[in-house]
Structure formats: structure tokens, C-alpha cells
Amino acid sequence: xxxxxxxxxxxxxxxxxxxxxxxxxxxxxxxxxxxxxxxxxxxxxxxxxxxxxxxxxxxxxxxxxxxxxxxxxxxxxxxxxxxxxxxxxxxxxxxxxxxxxxxxxxxxxxxxxxxxxxxxxxxxxxxxxxxxxxxxxxxxxxxxxxxxxxxxxxxxxxxxxxxxxxxxxxxxxxxxxxxxxxxxxxxxxxxxxxxxxxxxxxxxxxxxxxxxxxxxxxxxxxxxxxxxxxxxxxxxxxxxxxxxxxxxxxxxxxxxxxxxxxxxxxxxxxxxxxxxxxxxxxxxxxxxxxxxxxxxxxxxxxxxxxxxxxxxxxxxxxxxxxxxxxxxxxxxxxxxxxxxxxxxxxxxxxxxxxxxxxxxxxxxxxxxxxxxxxxxxxxxxxxxxxxxxxxxxxxxxxxxxxxxxxxxxxxxxxxxxxxxxxxxxxxxxxxxxxxxxxxxxxxxxxxxxxxxxxxxxxxxxxxxxxxxxxxxxxxxxxxxxxxxxxxxxxxxxxxxxxxxxxxxxxxxxxxxxxxxxxxxxxxxxxxxxxxx
RNA sequence: GGCCCCGUCGUCUAGUUAGGCCUAGGACACCGGAUUUUCAUUCCGGCAACAGGGGUUCGAAUCCCCUCGGGGUCACCA
Numbered sequence: 001x002x003x004x005x006x007x008x009x010x011x012x013x014x015x016x017x018x019x020x021x022x023x024x025x026x027x028x029x030x031x032x033x034x035x036x037x038x039x040x041x042x043x044x045x046x047x048x049x050x051x052x053x054x055x056x057x058x059x060x061x062x063x064x065x066x067x068x069x070x071x072x073x074x075x076x077x078x079x080x081x082x083x084x085x086x087x088x089x090x091x092x093x094x095x096x097x098x099x100x101x102x103x104x105x106x107x108x109x110x111x112x113x114x115x116x117x118x119x120x121x122x123x124x125x126x127x128x129x130x131x132x133x134x135x136x137x138x139x140x141x142x143x144x145x146x147x148x149x150x151x152x153x154x155x156x157x158x159x160x161x162x163x164x165x166x167x168x169x170x171x172x173x174x175x176x177x178x179x180x181x182x183x184x185x186x187x188x189x190x191x192x193x194x195x196x197x198x199x200x201x202x203x204x205x206x207x208x209x210x211x212x213x214x215x216x217x218x219x220x221x222x223x224x225x226x227x228x229x230x231x232x233x234x235x236x237x238x239x240x241x242x243x244x245x246x247x248x249x250x251x252x253x254x255x256x257x258x259x260x261x262x263x264x265x266x267x268x269x270x271x272x273x274x275x276x277x278x279x280x281x282x283x284x285x286x287x288x289x290x291x292x293x294x295x296x297x298x299x300x301x302x303x304x305x306x307x308x309x310x311x312x313x314x315x316x317x318x319x320x321x322x323x324x325x326x327x328x329x330x331x332x333x334x335x336x337x338x339x340x341x342x343x344x345x346x347x348x349x350x351x352x353x354x355x356x357x358x359x360x361x362x363x364x365x366x367x368x369x370x371x372x373x374x375x376x377x378x379x380x381x382x383x384x385x386x387x388x389x390x391x392x393x394x395x396x397x398x399x400x401x402x403x404x405x406x407x408x409x410x411x412x413x414x415x416x417x418x419x420x421x422x423x424x425x426x427x428x429x430x431x432x433x434x435x436x437x438x439x440x441x442x443x444x445x446x447x448x449x450x451x452x453x454x455x456x457x458x459x460x461x462x463x464x465x466x467x468x469x470x471x472x473x474x475x476x477x478x479x480x481x482x483x484x485x486x487x488x489x490x491x492x493x494x495x496x497x498x499x500x501x502x503x504x505x506x507x508x509x510x511x512x513x514x515x516x517x518x519x520x521x522x523x524x525x526x527x528x529x530x531x532x
Numbered sequence: 533g534g535c536c537c538c539g540u541c542g543u544c545u546a547g548u549u550a551g552g553c554c555u556a557g558g559a560c561a562c563c564g565g566a567u568u569u570u571c572a573u574u575c576c577g578g579c580a581a582c583a584g585g586g587g588u589u590c591g592a593a594u595c596c597c598c599u600c601g602g603g604g605u606c607a608c609c610a
Contacts, residue, residue: 011610153608188608195610219605250602320546321558342538350560415573488569503571
């Protein structure tokens with residue numbers, strides 16, 4: 001069998017859709033699984049805008065996730081160029097050939113005429129097909145129209161006497177009746193190709209063996225098959241994978257319906273994370289990011305492995321128990337026959353659970369490296385986020401002392417860091433002042449006898465020659481015993497006084513992290529706040 | 533509406549090709565409980581599904597038929 005060649009062909013929209021990323025991943029995996037080639041081709045036949053700006057985020061997503069492409073933008077390849085906007089010659093030549101061979105025709109009908117035909121067909125409850133009036137034009141008349149530059153499109157002459165059948169890797173046999181297919185436009189009146197046409201030319205030219213794409217393209221398939229046949233190409237194999245659905249629904253996940261998705265609890269939680277994090281790291285207006293975009297996950301501090309694992313399991317499974325896959329595992333085990341047929345609803349919670357798993361696999365240094373940029377951007381520590389694109393996400397010029405402190409903090413935080421941006425929930429270790437959780441403060445500090453207990457403990461540890469978990473704990477135990485109070489009372493009060501919140505590492509760790517001088521000041525302040 | 537696709541716990545899914553190993557398994561979420569005097573982790577336990585109806589069969593989630601439901605697509609978009 002020939003080498004497997006797959007492609008992903010995004011149009012430059014300015015962002016990478018998470019569902020599109022899943023399609024790209026499946027293409028990439030199938031190529032890698034077979035030791036084949038993965039191609040990135042840019043479908044920009046309809047784009048007049050700034051390509052660099054619109055393509056940047058897409059390439060960025062591939063790079064972030066580590067899905068390299070063998071041929072395409074930046075790397076070139078034997079079938080360059082990989083931008084459809086630069087392949088016009090190829091399409092024109094193919095269209096001319098079809099025209100010459102009588103497999104396509106120039107259609108001079110106006111949009112109004114066609115619209116009318118369509119309405120009539122609808123009124124008569126029959127399927128609309130092209131009326132092909134231009135076919136009755138004489139050769140001379142056509143030549144004259146062309147010479148006059150009379151506006152027209154080129155349409156494929158659909159052979160109405162046949163059935164189109166494909167053997168889809170996922171859907172098995174699918175059949176259409178060509179008699180019901182209107183003649184598709186393949187070249188616009190401005191001479192540019194349409195998607196279906198350009199795709200067919202390019203897939204054949206680039207020797208694509210497997211067309212793996214979302215099922216919304218299933219209805220394009222008969223047209224493409226007909227086109228391949230008209231051009232004498234061997235058909236690629238098709239695999240129409242289900243689209244990624246909106247959380248808790250079967251509808252295609254769409255960027256336009258964000259507000260609606262927010263009604264879903266898990267999706268809202270995911271949105272809230274960005275809303276909380278982005279303003280802190282200088283992404284005003286959340287940087288225009290949302291959870292439908294791959295970049296959202298990068299910016300909010302996901303790991304590529306977490307996102308990849310989540311995407312892989314959306315519509316694919318190996319067996320009845322395997323959940324965790326590294327990219328290498330996925331390459332080894334991915335096959336098209338294990339792709340599910342039904343649309344898979346995007347589940348932010350499940351994605352988070354994969355993320356959580358992969359976070360535990362990180363070394364301490366890797367965690368620190370991932371968290372530092374957030375602290376720098378939020379202005380909690382000094383340092384610089386590298387400006388080199390290749391070093392994106394790296395920081396430099398962080399004082400050694402600071403780095404050591406952050407390392408200690410992250411060690412103490414342990415599993416509490418699920419996303420790199422979670423480090424920002426610990427700002428009170430970096431700032432002078434604390435912000436109290438008022439409810440907790442009144443519950444645990446502003447209580448009868450607690451201020452005195454705190455104050456006494458403060459005096460006691462102020463005298464301590466050495467602060468360590470052991471000495472602080474011993475001091476607390478004996479202080480509570482001497483005052484006839486339960487250790488819990490003091491522990492909670494201490495935590496709220498020194499960090500402001502009822503969550504975080506062990507209280508003695510907190511004390512050490514906050515530091516002796518600052519801890520004493522904070523306890524004093526909390527006592528003052530209660531006693532006036 | 534036409535064409536096409538799909539239908540197992542709330543969600544992701546195993547099981548359907550070769551009917552019995554399925555009183556339907558796992559994971560996420562949720563709810564309990566244990567550990568951690570917080571939180572998170574970890575560990576135990578619980579809740580929860582074959583869209584419906586007919587067949588075929590000793591036996592059906594699995595095979596056949598019908599119904600219902602959901603979705604995709606119907607452009608000089610991709």
C-alpha cells in the first residue's frame with residue numbers, strides 16, 4: 001500500500017476551533033500511526049484579508065500541541081505552494097480540461113433565474129436540479145459571450161444516470177443518486193475556484209490517500225467524487241468523523257452560540273476561569289478568547305498533553321478502560337475503526353480531569369517554569385517574559401531568590417495547581433496586604449476568645465529562635481493546651497489571619513511561606529481588627 | 533421540505549461485524565463515607581442507560597421491520 005498521506009485544510013479564520021483541532025489530530029495520528037505524511041494546506045480561496053494575521057493562531061495551535069506538519073506553510077514540500085490562493089493555475093488548467101472534454105460547461109444563467117428555478121421546484125415539491133439552459137447555446141454563441149466577457153460560471157455536468165457510492169471508514173457504505181444533484185459551480189465568474197473543486201484538485205495533486213474530515217462534509221462528498229471521476233483521479237479513501245457537539249447537546253459546537261453554552265455548568269466554570277485569569281495577565285477583554293478556541297486553553301495554563309488527551313477521547317476509544325494516552329501512545333494505538341459514529345458533546349469537566357492527570361506527571365521544575373510567566377505577567381514577581389517567539393512562555397531575569405521561593409510555594413501547593421494559572425490564586429504570598437474572606441473571618445477569627453488566643457500565640461512564636469513546621473506546631477499545641485482551647489480553633493484563625501482564605505497548604509507551611517515578619521504583622525492586624 | 537447521518541447512564545464511552553461470558557463494564561460529573569484539624573489529593577461506596585413498538589430465537593443492547601427523536605447539509609462559504 002502506498003504511503004499514507006493525510007491533510008488538514010483550514011481556512012484562515014483568525015483562530016483555531018477546538019473541534020477543527022480534533023479533526024486535525026485524527027489526521028495527524030493516522031499519518032503518524034502509518035509512518036506516513038501529514039500535510040497542512042491553507043484553504044484560502046475565499047479570503048481577501050490579511051493571511052498572516054488570520055493564519056498565525058492556527059499555526060500557533062499546532063505548534064503548541066506539538067503536531068508538526070511535514071508539508072505546508074513555513075516548511076514547504078514537493079507539492080508547494082500549500083496555499084490555495086497561489087494555486088490558481090492548477091485549477092484553471094483543470095477547469096479548461098473539463099470544459100474541453102465536455103464534462104463541464106459555461107453557465108450564463110443569472111442568479112435570479114436560478115433562484116426562480118429553485119422556487120418553482122420547491123413549489124412543485126420536486127428536487128431542484130440545474131436546468132442547463134446554457135447547454136443549448138451554440139459553440140459560436142458561447143465563444144462570442146466569452147469574447148464579450150459576459151459573466152458566467154463553470155459548472156460540472158453531473159452525470160445523472162449514476163449512483164455515487166463511497167465506502168467510508170467510519171460510516172461504511174454511503175450512496176447518493178446523482179440525478180438529484182444540481183450541477184455544482186466549480187469556477188466563479190471571477191475565475192477563482194470553489195472549495196469543492198480546489199479540494200479535489202489539491203487532494204489528487206498532493207496524493208492524499210485518506211480524507212479524514214468532519215461529517216458536515218459528507219454532503220460535499222458525492223460532488224467531490226464526481227469531480228475526481230471526471231478528472232480521472234483514483235479516489236482517496238474517506239473517513240467522515242462526527243463533529244464535536246456543544247456541551248450537553250448534539251448540535252455542532254459553534255463560536256456563535258457561546259452565550260447559550262454558558263448555561264451549561266461545566267462550560268460556565270471553564271469560562272469563569274478565563275474571566276478570572278485573563279485580566280490579571282494583561283489580556284483585556286479576555287483577549288477575545290473563549291473555550292471554543294484552542295488558544296484559550298494555552299493561555300489559561302493547560303498542558304498540551306491534557307488537551308490532546310481530551311481531544312483524542314472525544315469520539316474515539318481504544319477499549320472499555322483506557323482513558324489516559326500520551327501522544328506517543330495515541331500514535332501507536334490510533335485506528336480509524338475505533339472512531340465513534342455519533343457526535344460527541346464537548347465536556348470541559350472531562351478535559352479538566354485529563355489535564356489534572358498530566359499535571360501530576362510534571363516535574364517540579366516543569367511546574368515552576370509553567371507558573372512563572374503568570375506571576376510575572378500579573379506583576380507579582382519581577383522578571384521578563386521572553387520576547388523571542390521560540391521561547392514563548394519562558395521567563396528570564398527572575399531573581400534566584402524569587403525562583404526559589406516560587407519553587408517552595410509550588411512544592412507546598414502540590415496537587416492544588418491544576419492549571420498553571422492556578423498559581424494566581426495565591427497572590428497573598430507575594431503581596432504585603434491580605435484580603436480577607438469576610439465570611440470566614442467572622443466565623444473563625446471574630447469569635448469570643450480567639451483574638452486573645454491568636455495574640456498569645458503570636459507572642460510565643462515571635463520569641464521562637466527557629467521557625468519550622470515542627471517548632472510552630474509544637475508551639476501551637478502547647479499554647480492551646482495552656483489556654484484550654486482546641487488546636488483547630490487556633491489553626492483556622494491563624495490561617496485566615498495570615499492568608500485571608502480558608503484554603504491552601506498546611507497552616508505551618510503557610511506561616512513559613514508568608515515569612516516571620518509578615519506573619520507576625522498579619523496576626524497583629526487581624527487581632528486589631530477584632531479588638532478595635 | 534429533499535438528500536444524508538446518528539440514537540447505550542447527566543456526559544465521554546465498552547459491548548453491535550461472528551446473539552448467550554451483559555442481573556449492561558469503565559471514566560467524568562454528582563452524592564455519601566474514610567484520611568488530611570482547611571482546601572486539594574488519595575482510598576472506599578452510591579446514584580444512573582440499551583429511544584419506543586413489533587417480530588425472529590430456547591435466548592436480543594446485539595438480527596429483521598415499523599415508529600419516534602436528534603443532527604448535518606442543501607451558496608459564485610469553507
